Amino acid sequence: MKADIEKSYLRNVSNGRCRDTARKYLRALKAKGRKKSTREHNAKVLRDLSNYIDKPFEEADKNDLENFFADLQLAESTKNVYKGVVKTFYKWLEGNDETYPLKVRWILVRRIGRNLQSTDLLEPVEVKAMINACLNARNRAIVATLYESGLRLGEFLCLKIEDVKFKGGWASIVLPKDATNLKTGRRVITIVDSVPYLQSWIEEHPFGEDPKSPLWIPIQGGAKKSKLEISAFGRLIKKIVADAGIRKDVTPHLFRHTSATEKARKGWNEALMRQYFGWSKRSTMPSVYVHLAKADTENKVLEDAGLKEKENAKERTLAPKQCPRCELQNEATGLFCSRCGSVLGIEEATEAEKLIRIIEDEESMNRLAEILAERVMQKVGDSS
Incomplete structure (x- = not known):
């Protein structure tokens, strides 16, 4: 744990006292049986907090923490995770792992799922x-x-x-x-x-x-x-x-x-x-x-009760498409059967005809090659 997590996160903590405190906390989490992924999340949050407040964790006050969360440029769901980590950390650091100190009692950690619309x-x-x-x-x-x-x-x-x-x-x-x-x-x-x-x-x-x-x-x-x-x-x-x-x-x-x-x-x-x-x-x-x-x-x-017009039932989003020729179940978003190459439906047949016309036109094919090359370059990270 020490080598991997500290090398990845804590080495970038500028304040020495914060780095030592974070190490002790991560060891306490490990002793409690917390997963490595949980400890990594905690290390990342403590690194970001330390570098923001630029002082030992004990010297940070409520105003420092409010500013930290206000300036976080993260999605609300991720910011919620940060709040939970910081609040629990200070309970360990200043509340004997039993009570939340005043500086973090104001932090409300949203219960994920319960506030979903x-x-x-x-x-x-x-x-x-x-x-x-x-x-x-x-x-x-x-x-x-x-x-x-x-x-x-x-x-x-x-x-x-x-x-x-x-x-x-x-x-x-x-x-x-x-x-x-x-x-x-x-x-x-x-x-x-x-x-x-x-x-x-x-x-x-x-x-x-x-x-x-x-x-x-x-x-x-x-x-x-x-x-x-x-x-x-x-x-x-x-x-x-x-x-x-x-x-x-x-x-x-x-x-x-x-x-x-x-x-x-x-x-x-x-x-x-x-x-x-x-x-x-x-x-x-x-x-x-x-x-x-x-x-x-x-x-x-x-x-x-006849008080509202009936809506069409939602489709099965990814219902497999059965090949009309070999009866293989194919991907819902597929155009052709992966086994025999047959077109999978009327809409797919129309798309296939369009593709054939493009292939037969040399100018269209050249332009298509350029577009595909550009798209591949833009999305090269998709395979990460």
Whole structure:
């Protein structure tokens, strides 16, 4: 812990006393059994706080902390994480790890999920836009699988190839024993719509023949047989979101919020939700998503009573497309069958005809080559 975390974060702490205090705190967190990723987050926050206040942590007052948070140029969700770290740190530093000192009692840490509005969630069209913005099979599989499964990030990144069991038109994901955030024991979840994306990625996976290989690996600058790190994954999601033209504050956990809300809208009861998402019997999380889905229930009652015009049911965002020739289940965003090359539908056929006309025109092909070259240069970081 000391070598990795201190080398990455604490070496950039300019104040010596702050650096020593941060080291002691990180060791205390390790003694409590906190995950390495949690300790890394704490180290990063303490580094930023120290360099901002430019004085020992003990000498900072409420005004210093207010200015620190006011000047943070971060998304609200990330700023909320910073608040939680700082508040807990000062409880350890000045409150004997029991009470919050006055300088941080004013800090309100938002309970993620409980303040979400339905408009904050991802819409089907946004998920498809993200998939279409991806330039490789790995990233398309990441978006599709994270959206359907609703896995915690720690669970998602710990997956190995052997944890995915394909069973015809569906698959099961067996969460591994070493999943970082496996809070309620091992469990198995079922997926359907993301299966074609997962199959495409595993077929291209540089270590696809090794069932013990991490499912999600770095591929930029040569594939590595190690799992994607949380920080790299966060940057990847932000780039995909930006490339898709989405302006929402999209974090990896928002996929879980969206997945849970959609299942609540479909009528899943609390027992099913707890089993699928890994919540304990005491967790109040199912009620959060039932609340977000409440508006849908209200609309249904009004529609049945004739007091509101019925809306068209939302499409299955990533429902696989069946090839009319060989009957293979293909990716929802695909144009052609990955097995026989047939066009997958009427809209796809129209797109195919357009492509054929472009290919037959030399001037159009030259221009297309220029556009593609420019786009690849702009999005080279998409494969990070």
